[in-house]
Amino acid sequence: MKILILGGDGYLGWPTAMYLAHKGHEVTVLDNLMKRRWEAIAGVTPLQHLPPYQDRVRLWNGHHADNAIDCRICDIAYNKRYFDEIFETFLPDSVVHYAEQPSAPFSHLSAAAGVETQQNNLLGTLNLLYTVMRHNPECHIVKLGTMGEYGTPNIDIEEGWLDVEHNGRRDRVLFPKRPGSIYHLSKVHDSANLEFAARVWKLRVTDLNQGIVYGTDTDETWLHPELYTSFHYDAIFGTVINRFIAQAAKDRPLTVYGSGGQIRGFLNIVDTLRCIELAVEHPADRGEFRVFNQFTEEFSIQELALRISKLFGARIEHLPNPRVESEDHHYKAKHTALPELGLEPNFLTDEVLGEMHKFVYKHRKNIDETVFKPDVLWRT
Amino acid sequence: MKILILGGDGYLGWPTAMYLAHKGHEVTVLDNLMKRRWEAIAGVTPLQHLPPYQDRVRLWNGHHADNAIDCRICDIAYNKRYFDEIFETFLPDSVVHYAEQPSAPFSHLSAAAGVETQQNNLLGTLNLLYTVMRHNPECHIVKLGTMGEYGTPNIDIEEGWLDVEHNGRRDRVLFPKRPGSIYHLSKVHDSANLEFAARVWKLRVTDLNQGIVYGTDTDETWLHPELYTSFHYDAIFGTVINRFIAQAAKDRPLTVYGSGGQIRGFLNIVDTLRCIELAVEHPADRGEFRVFNQFTEEFSIQELALRISKLFGARIEHLPNPRVESEDHHYKAKHTALPELGLEPNFLTDEVLGEMHKFVYKHRKNIDETVFKPDVLWRT
Numbered sequence: 216m217k218i219l220i221l222g223g224d225g226y227l228g229w230p231t232a233m234y235l236a237h238k239g240h241e242v243t244v245l246d247n248l249m250k251r252r253w254e255a256i257a258g259v260t261p262l263q264h265l266p267p268y269q270d271r272v273r274l275w276n277g278h279h280a281d282n283a284i285d286c287r288i289c290d291i292a293y294n295k296r297y298f299d300e301i302f303e304t305f306l307p308d309s310v311v312h313y314a315e316q317p318s319a320p321f322s323h324l325s326a327a328a329g330v331e332t333q334q335n336n337l338l339g340t341l342n343l344l345y346t347v348m349r350h351n352p353e354c355h356i357v358k359l360g361t362m363g364e365y366g367t368p369n370i371d372i373e374e375g376w377l378d379v380e381h382n383g384r385r386d387r388v389l390f391p392k393r394p395g396s397i398y399h400l401s402k403v404h405d406s407a408n409l410e411f412a413a414r415v416w417k418l419r420v421t422d423l424n425q426g427i428v429y430g431t432d433t434d435e436t437w438l439h440p441e442l443y444t445s446f447h448y449d450a451i452f453g454t455v456i457n458r459f460i461a462q463a464a465k466d467r468p469l470t471v472y473g474s475g476g477q478i479r480g481f482l483n484i485v486d487t488l489r490c491i492e493l494a495v496e497h498p499a500d501r502g503e504f505r506v507f508n509q510f511t512e513e514f515s516i517q518e519l520a521l522r523i524s525k526l527f528g529a530r531i532e533h534l535p536n537p538r539v540e541s542e543d544h545h546y547k548a549k550h551t552a553l554p555e556l557g558l559e560p561n562f563l564t565d566e567v568l569g570e571m572h573k574f575v576y577k578h579r580k581n582i583d584e585t586v587f588k589p590d591v592l593w594r595t
Numbered sequence: 596m597k598i599l600i601l602g603g604d605g606y607l608g609w610p611t612a613m614y615l616a617h618k619g620h621e622v623t624v625l626d627n628l629m630k631r632r633w634e635a636i637a638g639v640t641p642l643q644h645l646p647p648y649q650d651r652v653r654l655w656n657g658h659h660a661d662n663a664i665d666c667r668i669c670d671i672a673y674n675k676r677y678f679d680e681i682f683e684t685f686l687p688d689s690v691v692h693y694a695e696q697p698s699a700p701f702s703h704l705s706a707a708a709g710v711e712t713q714q715n716n717l718l719g720t721l722n723l724l725y726t727v728m729r730h731n732p733e734c735h736i737v738k739l740g741t742m743g744e745y746g747t748p749n750i751d752i753e754e755g756w757l758d759v760e761h762n763g764r765r766d767r768v769l770f771p772k773r774p775g776s777i778y779h780l781s782k783v784h785d786s787a788n789l790e791f792a793a794r795v796w797k798l799r800v801t802d803l804n805q806g807i808v809y810g811t812d813t814d815e816t817w818l819h820p821e822l823y824t825s826f827h828y829d830a831i832f833g834t835v836i837n838r839f840i841a842q843a844a845k846d847r848p849l850t851v852y853g854s855g856g857q858i859r860g861f862l863n864i865v866d867t868l869r870c871i872e873l874a875v876e877h878p879a880d881r882g883e884f885r886v887f888n889q890f891t892e893e894f895s896i897q898e899l900a901l902r903i904s905k906l907f908g909a910r911i912e913h914l915p916n917p918r919v920e921s922e923d924h925h926y927k928a929k930h931t932a933l934p935e936l937g938l939e940p941n942f943l944t945d946e947v948l949g950e951m952h953k954f955v956y957k958h959r960k961n962i963d964e965t966v967f968k969p970d971v972l973w974r975t
Contacts, residue, residue, distance in 0.1 A: 295706075326675075326725035333721060334714070337784070341713060345706035369766035370759060377771070379750060379759055384925065386749035391757070391768035392787070393794075400791055404717070404784040407772070411780055414773075415919045415973055539795045545764065593795055 217241045218495060219305060221291060221343070222313030223284075224268045225250060226445045227359075227428065227487055231311060233275060233435035233442065234488040235495070236282040243305050244272065245298075246314065247290035249335070250445075256328070257321060259449040259586050262461070262578050266441060274441055292338040295346075302346050309355040309495045310347065314339055315401070319363070319538075320451045320591040322398035329397040336401035337408070344412045355419040355498035357491060358409055360402045362426045362480045362510060362548065366393030367541050372548035375422065375506020390506075395540050396593070406506075413504035420503065421494045425487065426480030426510025429456035429563070431574045433485050444484075448575070449586035456481065456519060458587065460568070463527035464576040467584055473536035475517030478546035480510030483561040493556040508550040511560035526568055539593040597621045598875060599685060601671060601723070602693030603664075604648045605630060606825045607739070607808065607867055611691060613655060613815035613822065614868040615875070616662040623685050624652065625678075626694065627670035629715070630825075636708070637701060639829040639966050642841070642958050646821060654821055672718035675726075682726050689735045689875045690727065694719050695781070699743070699918075700831045700971040702778035709777040716781035717788070724792045735799040735878035737871060738789055740782045742806045742860045742890060742928065746773030747921050752928035755802065755886020770886075775920050776973070786886075793884035800883065801874045805867065806860030806890025809836035809943070811954045813865050824864075828955070829966035836861065836899060838967065840948070843907035844956040847964055853916035855897030858926035860890030863941040873936040888930040891940035906948055919973040 218235050222228040223244025236242040246268055254260060266274075272286040285305075291298050291314055302310075315336040316322065322332040340358065347354045365372050368391070377390045389410060392403045406422050413420045436443050447453040448461030450470075459469045482490075490509050499505040520531045536542065554560070561567070575582075598615050602608040603624025616622040626648055634640060646654075652666040665685075671678050671694055682690075695716040696702065702712040720738065727734050745752045748771070757770045769790060772783045786802050793800045816823050827833040828841030830850075839849045862870075870889050879885040900911045916922065934940070941947070955962075 326722075326729070329725065330718060330721055333788075334718060337717060338710060338714060341710055342706075345709065349706070368768065370761040370764045370768075377759075377761065379757075379761075379771070381750040381757065381759075384750045388748065388750075388771035388773070391759070391771050393768070394787070394791065395795075397788075397791070400787055403787050407774070407780055407783050407787075408713075408777075411774065411777070415775075417974070594797075 216309065216495065217305060217307045219302065219307035219310045220244045221310060222246055222315065224248060225313055227484065228313040229271065229444050230433040230436060230484065231488055231491055232284055234433060235492065236279065236284050237435055238492065239282065243285040243287065245287045245289050245301060248288060253316060253321060254452065257324065257451040259447065259451055262446040262448060262575065262581055263443055265445050271442065274439060278439055291342050292335050295342055298342065299346055299350065303350045306351055307354055309357055309498065310343065311491055311495065312340065312343060312356065312358045316398065318452050319396035319398040320589065322396055323591050323593055332398050333401045337404050340405045341408055344408060344418065347418055348416050352418055355421065357421045357423065357494045358405065360406055360422045360424045361399060362424050362508060363399040364392050364394050364403045364406060364424060365390065366395055367544040367546060368393060369545050374508050374549050374552050395538065410504040413502055417502040419499040419501055420505065421499050422504065422506045423490065423494060423509045424506060426482050427454045428482055428484050428487055429454060430484030431571050433488055448582060450589040451591065455516060459520060459523045460571045460575050461582055462587055463523055463529040464572055464579045465582045465584060467587060468530040468532035469520045469524060470587055470589065471516055471520050471531055471533050472538060472589065473533065474542045475520055475533065476515055476542040477540060478513055478515045480513050480548055480550065481563065482510045483567065485561050486511055486558065489558055490553050493553060493558060497556055507552040508548055509553060510550055512562060513546060523568065526565060527572055534589065537589040537592045596689065596875065597685060597687045599682065599687035599690045600624045601690060602626055602695065604628060605693055606827065607864065608693040609651065609824050610813040610816060610864065611868055611871055612664055614813060615872065616659065616664050617815055618872065619662065623665040623667065625667045625669050625681060628668060633696060633701060634832065637704065637831040639827065639831055642826040642828060642955065642961055643823055645825050651822065654819060658819055671722050672715050675722055678722065679726050679730065683730045686731055687734055689737055689878065690723065691871055691875065692720065692723060692736065692738045696778065698832050699776035699778040700969065702776055703971050703973055712778050713781045717784050720785040721788055724788060724798065727798055728796050732798055735801065737801045737803065737874045738785065740786055740802045740804045741779060742804050742888060743779040744772050744774050744783045744786060744804060745770065746775055747924040747926055748773060749925050754888050754929050754932050775918065790884040793882055797882040799879040799881055800885065801879050802884065802886045803870065803874060803889045804886060806862050807834045808862055808864050808867055809834060810864030811951055813868055828962060830969040831971065835896060839900060839903045840951045840955050841962055842967055843903055843909040844952055844959045845962045845964060847967060848910040848912035849900045849904060850967055850969065851896055851900050851911055851913050852918060852969065853913065853922045855900055855913065856895055856922040857920060858893055858895045860928055860930065861892050861894060861943065862890045863947065865941050866891055866938065869938055870933050873933060873938060877936055887932040888928055889933060890930055892942060893926060903948065906945060907952055914969065917969040917972045
């Protein structure tokens, strides 16, 4: 299958590219490399120095000539003509779209960062829809959304759609969203545009509302010492488990925001890759807007802190919550569609945490302790 | 009260500015004049030649020195610094935000027009939120949305919010949207951003989901022969009743899309002004996202065509529907909030239609018959 991966330089995009190429798919990756600038703006770096995008692809292709990846630098939000050309030439069966500013705290860094987040994410996705409609409406769009689009409603969360009864009448509606940040809003806007593209333009769309991803390695990152992915442990781009592990490895307290009663869905990075593969292998129908909630387990932040604290002897520090979010709420979210397609979850075992800790500990000299602190406030 | 009106050169913005100035409010209008370019792109002009923005304000100020309007040219999506400066200097109590690309067909003219619609509308509104938060979070934002955000769900439409019960639990959620165009989507995105700004940043927001406006004149446009507003009768910018009246005045058939069974909410342009006044005089609370459905009557398109046909002897022509929309659907939408605040509707009487027809008939030599035809297809 021909698969175009947007955002191929990222934490998830890069391992996804190697994984799908390794499985025998014909893969083209595309990135605008803007994330590297956003990291610079936030003043943070990944745990390991990240070689240039082109070098990583060259390294992969050197070892895997039969599963070579084609690599392009293109901004889907602004280089429309070049993007059209790449798409039209490659004519992918599926597009996997990770090419978005991925951080809620980054989107609250400044007005400029908030506007850039929505502009980049919305325009990129919208251009993708026009490009697919123009050059190959059969192409399946697999879009990475987030569980954070739903927020924490007081009702059970379904997979994208909700059957409602109101004044004795019924309808099936998009699940109402209550996103918690300017970044999460950008994904809500994307979802609305995607649903329209399926309903009115008859495109094939799978929206993956992903939980919080953790992990350092996948089957392919192990294949060569320099194929690792971009692992962030800072308060801007580092997801919570990754950050806790880095704090533990550095003998620093695990920074819990508020009480830590916030419950979220989580998944292992290797499950992300498998979910993408399952979505790609089972495309949505023409005109279908299909939503999968992509996570395997739910934990409260405090629960995670306690486990990691116990395992590695780290202290827990409760900080005033920089975000505006509920710390005591109902959380029951359906996530059966991907297991039904064949996902076999890799759960967050002590062994998994141990492996992560071992990896991060090995690189602990690279950790800058000053970036653990959450400096970005939702309300100023 | 100090009121900043965004989009002061438009069909509704201009009469709103005169109306509120006439009532004794201190009014600043702002416009980027982009609508004049969009008209040029669509190849259409209003019924009467529209004098330059600055000339209209000068004319008003010449006759109404005590109720003078301050006039600025600024693009809120891109001239952020100048917009901040205008806002900070004037420090309005309310901002009335009309400054958006206002046409669904325009947003489907091309990929470029669709992207520009969402970019302009979303970025302008988002910048407004940051400006208000920075310079005066007490300022009340009155934003023009549209009933088209809801689409035509199979359940009754409430005013912005819906009480849902699901699996035995309850919540009050944003009313689920099913917008019918790229333009309508832009307003849905705006509403999501506005709700966030109220919930998280504690701004005061009123989102007015307006029906389809009709009418040529208001109390102030009569005050001088050149204070008229921009009246469109074409298939891109002309709303349906205005277009039917122009078709009747030109002895052309009334162009109904499909069966005409589509039901929509409507209101007279003079009621728009009164609704804005009521919203401004009764501001939302800090942290409140208040939604009013702003229309006074519901009609099907066929019903309107029959009435106008009967009154003025015009023929009805059913065209293949260029849009993707249901022509046979449930439609019951609540609209009690504005009457409760004091709105006394001006209904679509035969007299009102007669006055409109008289006005348009007087200018019928200006009517270009070729722009009645709906050339823009939703699905190509």
